[in-house]
Amino acid sequence: MPKSRPSNSPHVTRRVAVSALFAMFAGSALAATEQQAIAYMRKVAKDMLNAHRQGTVASFRRAIQRHANVAAIAEYSLGQYRSKLAPGQKQAFYTGTATFMARYFADQSREYVVAKYEVGDAKPDGKDFSVQTKVFLMNGKAYTVVWRLSQRGGGFKVEDAKVMGFSLVYLQRGIFTSFLSKRNGDVAQLVSALNR
Template identity: 30%
Template sequence: MQIYKTFLAGLIAAFVLVLGTAAAPALAATPAEQYITDNVQKGMGILNNTQLSKDQRKTEFQGFLLSLTDISAIGRYTLGQYRRTASPEDLTAFEAAFKDYALAVYQSYFAKYSGQSLKVTGSTPLSADETVVKSVTVDPKKPSAKPFEVQFRVQNNGGKMVVVDFSVEGVWIRELERNDFTSYLGQHNGDVKALTAMLKQKAAQTK
C-alpha cells in the first residue's frame, strides 16, 4: 500500500519535527500557537531526559502523544463511510488497534527526525474552536536546504486543546489516511475486522 507508506513517512516527519525541536515562545501570539510551542518544549524534555531509562522514556513519550492528540477521533475519521455500518464492537477494536499502531510507529521513527528546528509562523482560525497553526522546519545540518511547511489543526474541546490533523507541504495527513483505509475496506467488502487485523500485524512488526 504505497499511499499508506507515504502517509506514514509524512506523518512521522511532521509529528516528530514538532516534538523533537525547540521553537521561540515569543512567536506564540495566539492560544493555539502557544499550545504548539509549549508542547515542543515538553516533548524535548522527555526525549532528552537522560535520567529516564529507555522503557520509562517510552512510557512517558506515549503518554505525551496521547495527551497531545485525539487519536481515537482521528481513527474514527479515517474509516469514512464505513464507520456507519461497523458494529460498536468492531469500532472499539479498531480504535484500540489504531492507537497501538500509531504509537508504535511514532516510537519507531521519532529518533530519525531529531535535531530539526521548527518555527511557528502564525495561525489561521477555521472556527471559534478550531485553528490551523503554521510552521516551517529547517535542518541545521543543511542550512542551504529549503525549509518546508508543516501545519497543525488544533481543536479547542471545552477548554482542552488537541491536535486532530497535520499537513506536510499542504497535504493533510488525516485525509490521506482515510483515503487509504477506505480504499482498503472497499477491496475487502467493508470488513473493519480485516483492517483491524492488518493494523495489529503492522504494529507488532514495528514494535
C-alpha cells in the same frame, strides 16, 4: 414631517459605543484564544520532538494519545465504512489507529532527523485554529507543518497536520479505505491489522 435624528444624538452615540465595545471584547477574546492555541502548540511540538529523539513507536504513541483527537481522526479515516464500526470495536480501533500513526512518525524520524522547530501564529479556521510551524532538519533543509487544533473541554486537541500541503489524516483515510475496499468493508480485519 418628522425631523431626522441628528447624527450626534445620544442614541446614535450609545449604539456606536456599544458596537465598538463589543468588537473590542470579541477581538480581545479571539486574540487570547489565539495565544492559548500557540501555547498549546508549543507543548505539542515539544512532546513530538522528545518522541522524535527517542524514535520509538511507544514514545510517539504517548504524544499522540495525549494531544490528538484520536477518536475523531480514527472515525474520519474510515470514510464510507464508518457505519460499519461496531460499538464493541471502537476502543481497539482507536488504540490501533494511534499505534498506526505512531509507527508512521517513528519511521519518518529515522529518515528525517529534526534539529529544531519554530511555532508561528495561530489563525482562525472555521471553528478551529491553524498553527503554522517550521521544522528544521539536521541536513539543513526545512519544511512547514500546519496543525489544525480544535477547542475541546476548555483546551485543545490536534485534528490534523498538513506536511508540505498534504493532510496526514486525509492520506490515512485513503490507506484505511483502500484496505477495507479489498475486504468487503470488514472493519474487524482492519482493527486486527492495526493492533498486530
